[in-house]
Amino acid sequence: MAGTPPRSPLAPARFPDLPHISGASFAAVSAGVKYAGRTDVMLARLAPGSTIAGVFTKSATRSAPVLDCQAKIGLDNDAGAAIIVNSGNSNAFTGKNGVDATRAVTSTVAAALDLPESRVYSSSTGVIGEPLPFAKITAKVEELRDALSEDAIQNAAEAIRTTDTFAKGAGAQVEVDGKTVSLAGIAKGSGMIAPDMATMLVYIFTDAKIARADLQAMVSELNVLTFNSITVDSDTSTSDSLLMAATGASGVDVAGNAAFRDALHGLMKDLALQVVRDGEGATKLVEIQVTGALSDEDARTHALSIANSPLVKTAIAGEDPNWGRVVMAIGKSGAAADRDLISISFGDILVADKGWVSPDYREDAGAAYMKNAELAIVVNLGIGKGSATVWTCDLTHGYITINADYRS
Amino acid sequence: MAGTPPRSPLAPARFPDLPHISGASFAAVSAGVKYAGRTDVMLARLAPGSTIAGVFTKSATRSAPVLDCQAKIGLDNDAGAAIIVNSGNSNAFTGKNGVDATRAVTSTVAAALDLPESRVYSSSTGVIGEPLPFAKITAKVEELRDALSEDAIQNAAEAIRTTDTFAKGAGAQVEVDGKTVSLAGIAKGSGMIAPDMATMLVYIFTDAKIARADLQAMVSELNVLTFNSITVDSDTSTSDSLLMAATGASGVDVAGNAAFRDALHGLMKDLALQVVRDGEGATKLVEIQVTGALSDEDARTHALSIANSPLVKTAIAGEDPNWGRVVMAIGKSGAAADRDLISISFGDILVADKGWVSPDYREDAGAAYMKNAELAIVVNLGIGKGSATVWTCDLTHGYITINADYRS
Numbered sequence: 001m002a003g004t005p006p007r008s009p010l011a012p013a014r015f016p017d018l019p020h021i022s023g024a025s026f027a028a029v030s031a032g033v034k035y036a037g038r039t040d041v042m043l044a045r046l047a048p049g050s051t052i053a054g055v056f057t058k059s060a061t062r063s064a065p066v067l068d069c070q071a072k073i074g075l076d077n078d079a080g081a082a083i084i085v086n087s088g089n090s091n092a093f094t095g096k097n098g099v100d101a102t103r104a105v106t107s108t109v110a111a112a113l114d115l116p117e118s119r120v121y122s123s124s125t126g127v128i129g130e131p132l133p134f135a136k137i138t139a140k141v142e143e144l145r146d147a148l149s150e151d152a153i154q155n156a157a158e159a160i161r162t163t164d165t166f167a168k169g170a171g172a173q174v175e176v177d178g179k180t181v182s183l184a185g186i187a188k189g190s191g192m193i194a195p196d197m198a199t200m201l202v203y204i205f206t207d208a209k210i211a212r213a214d215l216q217a218m219v220s221e222l223n224v225l226t227f228n229s230i231t232v233d234s235d236t237s238t239s240d241s242l243l244m245a246a247t248g249a250s251g252v253d254v255a256g257n258a259a260f261r262d263a264l265h266g267l268m269k270d271l272a273l274q275v276v277r278d279g280e281g282a283t284k285l286v287e288i289q290v291t292g293a294l295s296d297e298d299a300r301t302h303a304l305s306i307a308n309s310p311l312v313k314t315a316i317a318g319e320d321p322n323w324g325r326v327v328m329a330i331g332k333s334g335a336a337a338d339r340d341l342i343s344i345s346f347g348d349i350l351v352a353d354k355g356w357v358s359p360d361y362r363e364d365a366g367a368a369y370m371k372n373a374e375l376a377i378v379v380n381l382g383i384g385k386g387s388a389t390v391w392t393c394d395l396t397h398g399y400i401t402i403n404a405d406y407r408s
Numbered sequence: 409m410a411g412t413p414p415r416s417p418l419a420p421a422r423f424p425d426l427p428h429i430s431g432a433s434f435a436a437v438s439a440g441v442k443y444a445g446r447t448d449v450m451l452a453r454l455a456p457g458s459t460i461a462g463v464f465t466k467s468a469t470r471s472a473p474v475l476d477c478q479a480k481i482g483l484d485n486d487a488g489a490a491i492i493v494n495s496g497n498s499n500a501f502t503g504k505n506g507v508d509a510t511r512a513v514t515s516t517v518a519a520a521l522d523l524p525e526s527r528v529y530s531s532s533t534g535v536i537g538e539p540l541p542f543a544k545i546t547a548k549v550e551e552l553r554d555a556l557s558e559d560a561i562q563n564a565a566e567a568i569r570t571t572d573t574f575a576k577g578a579g580a581q582v583e584v585d586g587k588t589v590s591l592a593g594i595a596k597g598s599g600m601i602a603p604d605m606a607t608m609l610v611y612i613f614t615d616a617k618i619a620r621a622d623l624q625a626m627v628s629e630l631n632v633l634t635f636n637s638i639t640v641d642s643d644t645s646t647s648d649s650l651l652m653a654a655t656g657a658s659g660v661d662v663a664g665n666a667a668f669r670d671a672l673h674g675l676m677k678d679l680a681l682q683v684v685r686d687g688e689g690a691t692k693l694v695e696i697q698v699t700g701a702l703s704d705e706d707a708r709t710h711a712l713s714i715a716n717s718p719l720v721k722t723a724i725a726g727e728d729p730n731w732g733r734v735v736m737a738i739g740k741s742g743a744a745a746d747r748d749l750i751s752i753s754f755g756d757i758l759v760a761d762k763g764w765v766s767p768d769y770r771e772d773a774g775a776a777y778m779k780n781a782e783l784a785i786v787v788n789l790g791i792g793k794g795s796a797t798v799w800t801c802d803l804t805h806g807y808i809t810i811n812a813d814y815r816s
Binding site for chain 1: 719739803804
């Protein structure tokens, strides 16, 4: 590891104060999986009656813990549940040994917390292709259990970092039927120093009461609008996992409740943007808004093509209002577009109007806008009603330094 | 423009000696489209009876000259033909003015050479979104005509450069029915300093005799294996064009001739690899070979996913044998793979064997191999008989410098 990179210039000022989630408790320890002098394993325990939902990477080379979570996520069970996460080793591309290591960890947690093994979920993040030293983790499970506390969610957020430059958390409270429902989430993502891979892990907790299938439907739908709408470098991890647990301790049923859904959406978007803000080498946070596409799906294809284009991302790094590269990215995306109907704005500045540079556009106004740390690129394709928004960061020397300058 | 970048370390020692192509003559002039102190327009004249084939970018935001070429390419005509190309301005995203500018150029050439306008093809490469100053080009057409020579193909190659660090040419001669058939080609590609876009233009000439439809079929098929199998940064130009002209002057019919096809394949691969060698900031030329896929198409999807991955490309720049990033790129490609059957070699060094690090692999052997300027990453998916080969370069600080450090 080439030393800890400096805190991202786009990071929030500090970790937020998160509401307690009744029925959810947390602990973190230093198990020495890989890193020295920091915590690297976190445990979360969920009270009996909790429902759990999850979404996972679609990678064809998913890690053993991801496959294990996917096998368990659809099971209903009134027992409590637990989530155990280690950083430092992703237990990916480790064959049969990886399956055995995952089972060793989850079965140890199940025994210590008196849970069925089918209710213990795990994630691992860090180096790939090396055997997970699972005995270092299982040796700490009783210590973790004895330290569980509803006050310790920030400790959990710190323990799951790999090369993140800051711990990521977000919370919300919402009134439903005159009672307060609380939500709190933590995430890690985007940091990587070879030979690690960028991974995103997200854990969200609420004291709301909601059936598993309803929770899963809500999380899956909001995931498309948040974590699946961000990109740092177009590369997809073998470990990406999001787990959400609803303890039901508030006694408030939120199935179909719009206020709860909006609060969860806001929390997920907040965490997703924190991942982009911690993108490797990032100096700009960029929102790409596409409207006027033939369909929402087409709009999303165009938006991701713009967000992933190295030429667009380097132009942003260079504070260059290079709308030609945006046109190029639209053209290559494969979704429908009519060259002579495309309009492009940088923020409120109309740069290209129906296929050619706007007569009112002044290059110095565009250049001044590009100096902002947070930018919007707004595209109207002018051929339909489909829309989508995605978020990305710029591509800088910092990205190359983090990913190329280190030699293993 | 931020000055001419230094000649690529991967460039060939010098421009090759190319065979004369009877029936094809060339000229270049300085028209001052954008650059000062260099040639920027080239004209090629093809003798009556020449057949012409072409392949073009699939971008939905194609430039006016590309659309004009596509409208003309399928027409049979026994008249001669001409190709006129300017650098400095791509006439892309210029609306109705762009169409008029293309017509002004092609009609002037048609009048000067006594050709039907439908037999005059044009390309433009350079800045986008600015009106093409076509009068500067049309004013030079008679001078170009008077300078046409079968000896001037290198001058043509020099005139079509934008930010290429070297002019690109390749030639071949092949015996067919006891007679010699000659081929010569030129290309430009990969250089870009904002606000230009990377573009690839290719012109190939032969004195072979071949019907238009047969020539088109051969060129389209070989294009998939060569120019469509290279990638520098996954971004697709609005101007990419390949034109091939067969003058028939040798009197040798090459329809269905394997030796001619092989010679053309070799020439196209040579030019394609020269474009990768001139990739922005490139210090490594990398061949990605994928075998054992369910189909050739799946193999190509995996190979391009590896070749376009920023994490793979930065690892190569860092001379890091990071096979985990190759696994990641396979996993995200969307094509079929079985994690536990994948094998990966760097050159002849087996790194990962059926899903886990090879027991014989030594990291210092991998690291030593990665110091080579030309590398092969060889993947066997172990699930079928599909295969594909693509070529790419590394992603370095030089790429960021060229594309981000300049401000318009």
